[in-house]
Amino acid sequence: MTDTTHDIPAEVLEEVETLRVELRRHSYLYYHEARPEISDTEYDELFRRLQALERHYPSLESPDSPTKRVGAPPQARFQTVEHVAPLLSLDSSEKSEDFVRFDERVRRALGEGVTPRYILEPKLDGASIELVYEEGVLTRAVTRGNGQEGEGVTENIRTISTVPLRLRTDVRPAPALLSLRGEVLMYISDFADFNARLAEADIEPYASPRNSAAGSIRQLDSRVTASRKLDLLVYDVLAVDGTSFDSDTAGVEAIREWGFSVPERIQTVTTVDEVLAYHAAFESDRDELDYEIDGVVIKLDDLAARRAMGATSHHPRWAMALKFAPRQEVTVIEKIDIQVGRTGVLTPVAWLRPVVVGGVTVSRASLHNREELRRKDLREGDTVRIQRAGDVIPQVVEVIKHHDERAEPFEMLDRCPVCDTEVYPDGPRTICPNRFGCSAQLKGRIIHFGSRAALDIEGLGDETANLLVDRGMVTQLAELFDVTPDQLVDLEGFGEKSASVLVDAIAATRTPDLRRFLIALGIPEVGVTVARTLAERFGSFHAIRSATIDELVAIDGIGPRMSEAITDFFADERNAAAVDAVLARGVEPQTIEVTASDLPDLGTAVFTGAIPVPRVVAETAWQSVGGRTSGSVSKKTAFVVAGDKAGSKLAKAQKLGVEVLDFDQFIVRLEEHGGSLEGSD
Numbered sequence: 001m002t003d004t005t006h007d008i009p010a011e012v013l014e015e016v017e018t019l020r021v022e023l024r025r026h027s028y029l030y031y032h033e034a035r036p037e038i039s040d041t042e043y044d045e046l047f048r049r050l051q052a053l054e055r056h057y058p059s060l061e062s063p064d065s066p067t068k069r070v071g072a073p074p075q076a077r078f079q080t081v082e083h084v085a086p087l088l089s090l091d092s093s094e095k096s097e098d099f100v101r102f103d104e105r106v107r108r109a110l111g112e113g114v115t116p117r118y119i120l121e122p123k124l125d126g127a128s129i130e131l132v133y134e135e136g137v138l139t140r141a142v143t144r145g146n147g148q149e150g151e152g153v154t155e156n157i158r159t160i161s162t163v164p165l166r167l168r169t170d171v172r173p174a175p176a177l178l179s180l181r182g183e184v185l186m187y188i189s190d191f192a193d194f195n196a197r198l199a200e201a202d203i204e205p206y207a208s209p210r211n212s213a214a215g216s217i218r219q220l221d222s223r224v225t226a227s228r229k230l231d232l233l234v235y236d237v238l239a240v241d242g243t244s245f246d247s248d249t250a251g252v253e254a255i256r257e258w259g260f261s262v263p264e265r266i267q268t269v270t271t272v273d274e275v276l277a278y279h280a281a282f283e284s285d286r287d288e289l290d291y292e293i294d295g296v297v298i299k300l301d302d303l304a305a306r307r308a309m310g311a312t313s314h315h316p317r318w319a320m321a322l323k324f325a326p327r328q329e330v331t332v333i334e335k336i337d338i339q340v341g342r343t344g345v346l347t348p349v350a351w352l353r354p355v356v357v358g359g360v361t362v363s364r365a366s367l368h369n370r371e372e373l374r375r376k377d378l379r380e381g382d383t384v385r386i387q388r389a390g391d392v393i394p395q396v397v398e399v400i401k402h403h404d405e406r407a408e409p410f411e412m413l414d415r416c417p418v419c420d421t422e423v424y425p426d427g428p429r430t431i432c433p434n435r436f437g438c439s440a441q442l443k444g445r446i447i448h449f450g451s452r453a454a455l456d457i458e459g460l461g462d463e464t465a466n467l468l469v470d471r472g473m474v475t476q477l478a479e480l481f482d483v484t485p486d487q488l489v490d491l492e493g494f495g496e497k498s499a500s501v502l503v504d505a506i507a508a509t510r511t512p513d514l515r516r517f518l519i520a521l522g523i524p525e526v527g528v529t530v531a532r533t534l535a536e537r538f539g540s541f542h543a544i545r546s547a548t549i550d551e552l553v554a555i556d557g558i559g560p561r562m563s564e565a566i567t568d569f570f571a572d573e574r575n576a577a578a579v580d581a582v583l584a585r586g587v588e589p590q591t592i593e594v595t596a597s598d599l600p601d602l603g604t605a606v607f608t609g610a611i612p613v614p615r616v617v618a619e620t621a622w623q624s625v626g627g628r629t630s631g632s633v634s635k636k637t638a639f640v641v642a643g644d645k646a647g648s649k650l651a652k653a654q655k656l657g658v659e660v661l662d663f664d665q666f667i668v669r670l671e672e673h674g675g676s677l678e679g680s681d
Contacts, residue, residue: 136174175242295323342444436578557630603638609646
C-alpha cells in the first residue's frame with residue numbers, strides 16, 4: 001500500500017503521535033524509574049495498536065518510533081556502556097494459538113521434514129543484566145537500557161554473592177571474551193521482609209519484587225545494594241570469543257560449568273503439545289514459587305537455525321514468550337483518592353480492602369485517569385475484580401456487584417491536593433502546573449536538576465532528594481544552594497565528608513554550561529539537541545528566556561508546538577519565580593559568544609533510516625564542522641541522509657525538493673569540510 005502523510009486522516013495522525021508519546025513515557029517509567037503506571041498487557045495493547053497503524057500507513061513509519069526499538073534510553077546518572085551484543089525483547093502473547101502460529105512459521109523457515117527442537121525456561125520477572133568477562137574475570141555489568149546500551153552498574157552487581165567475580169575453570173576453560181545475559185531477582189520471601197523494613201523507616205515500599213531488584217542495582221552507593229538480598233540467574237550466551245556452541249542447550253551447560261545459577265526446569269521439546277504442557281505446569285505451580293515469573297520462554301535450540309531466521313529491530317524471530325493470564329481476586333473499593341506524581345499528573349487511586357493476589361497483599365490500585373475511571377464507572381463501596389497484570393501493577397478490572405444506593409461518581413479535583421494549585425486537563429490526564437512549588441513534583445525536579453545530562457551533581461539521587469524535601473530542608477529548587485554540611489550530617493547515609501562533597505558539588509554548578517542549564521530546568525520539549533540549538537542560536541540565557549514564538553519557529557527543528565511550550569514555560573509566573581530564585585543564588589549560566597563568521601553556514605542535515613554508525617556520531621561529526629542537525633524535515637533543511645528503510649522523512653524531503661544523500665555521499669561532503677567520523681563517538 002502506498003500513501004503519503006497528506007493522504008492520512010487527521011485523527012490517525014493524532015492517534016499515532018499520542019501512542020508514541022505514551023509508549024515512550026511508560027517505557028521510561030518502566031525501565032528508568034522502576035515504577036510503571038500500567039501493566040505489561042496494557043502496554044502490549046498500545047504497542048500492537050501502533051504497529052497496526054504503521055503497517056497500514058507505511059509513510060508513518062519512523063526509525064525513532066517505539067516500535068523500532070527495545071526498551072528505553074538509560075538513565076544519565078550512571079556511565080552509559082554499549083552492549084557487546086544487543087539485548088532484544090521478546091514477542092509475547094497470552095494465547096496458545098499465537099504460539100501455534102509461531103511454530104508454523106518456524107517449521108516453514110526450517111524447511112519440509114525438519115523438526116524444530118525448542119528449549120524452554122521460565123520467563124523470570126526481574127531486572128535484565130549483561131555480564132562481560134574478559135579472560136575469565138568480570139569486567140563490567142550493564143543494565144538492559146535501550147537494548148543497544150545501558151547503565152554500567154558493575155560495582156553493584158559485584159555485591160551479589162551468586163555472581164562469580166572469576167569464572168570457574170575446573171571443568172571448562174575461560175574464553176577470551178564472554179557476554180552473558182541474566183536476571184537479577186529478589187525472592188518473594190525476602191521482598192516481604194524488605195518492604196516491612198521500609199515501612200518501619202517510613203519509606204514508600206516497592207510495588208513488586210521486580211521493582212525492588214531494578215531499584216537495588218541502580219543505587220549510586222553499592223553498599224546499599226549489598227545490604228539487599230539479591231540473586232542472579234543466567235540463561236543466555238550473548239557472545240563468546242574462544243569457543244563456540246551449536247545449541248542453546250550446550251550454552252546453558254557451559255554457563256553452569258562456569259559457576260552460574262541457571263533457571264530451574266529448563267528442558268528441550270519438539271512438539272506443540274509438550275510446550276503447552278510445560279506452560280500449564282508452570283502456571284499451576286507459580287503460586288508455590290519463591291520468585292516471580294509471568295510466563296515461559298520458547299526458543300529455537302539450534303543456533304545456526306536462529307542465525308538463518310534472524311530478528312526484527314524489536315525481537316528475534318526464533319523465540320517468543322507465552323505469558324500467563326493475570327492473577328485475579330475480588331475485593332471492595334473502600335476509598336478513591338488522588339495521588340500526585342513527579343511530573344504533576346493527578347492519578348486517581350483506589351484504596352482496597354486488603355486481599356492476597358498471587359502471594360502479595362494488595363491494598364491499592366491505580367485507576368490511571370479520569371476517563372478510565374468514568375469508563376469503568378468505579379465508585380467507593382463497589383465490589384470489584386482486581387488483577388496483578390504482568391505480576392506487577394494491581395489494577396481494577398471491573399465492577400461485579402454494588403449496592404442499590406451507590407456512592408456518587410468520583411469527580412476529579414479542581415485543585416492539586418498537595419499544593420492547592422488549579423489543575424488543568426491534558427487529554428485524559430489531569431496536570432498540576434506548579435512544577436517547582438508542588439512538593440510532590442519537587443523531588444523529581446531536584447533529581448533531574450542534578451542528573452548527568454543536566455548539571456551532573458554527584459550524590460544528588462532519588463533518596464537524597466526525597467530526604468531533602470520530606471525533611472523540609474528544600475521547599476523550592478533554589479534552596480538546594482542554601483543547604484549546608486551541618487544540615488546534611490543529620491540525614492541517614494551522610495557523614496561529614498559526604499555532606500561536604502555534596503554541598504561542594506552543588507556550589508560548583510553556579511556557573512553552568514548554558515545548554516546543561518536549559519536541560520536542568522526541565523523545560524517541556526527541550527532535550528539535549530534542542531538545548532544545544534537554543535544555546536548556539538541565542539548565546540545567553542536571558543535571550544532564550546525572552547525569545548518570542550516567531551523567533552523560535554524560525555529555527556530549524558523547532559516547530560510551533562515546541563515554540564509554544566518553551567514560551568509558555570517562561571511566561572508562567574510560578575516558573576519565572578522559581579528560575580529567578582535560582583539566579584538570585586548566584587547562578588550565572590555561561591554566555592556563548594557566537595557570531596556569523598565563527599562557523600561556516602553549512603546548513604541543517606536530517607538523518608533517517610538505518611545508517612552504519614549510531615546517529616549521534618554522524619550528527620556530532622556534522623556539527624563539528626559548523627553544520628546543524630534536526631529531527632524533522634522542512635524547506636530550510638539543507639539535505640537529508642537516507643539510510644536503509646528510510647520512511648516518512650525521506651518522503652517529505654522528496655516532496656519538498658530537499659537534496660537527498662546516501663551515507664557514502666554524506667561522508668564525502670563531511671570530508672570536503674575537513675570533518676570525519678573519528679572522535680565523534
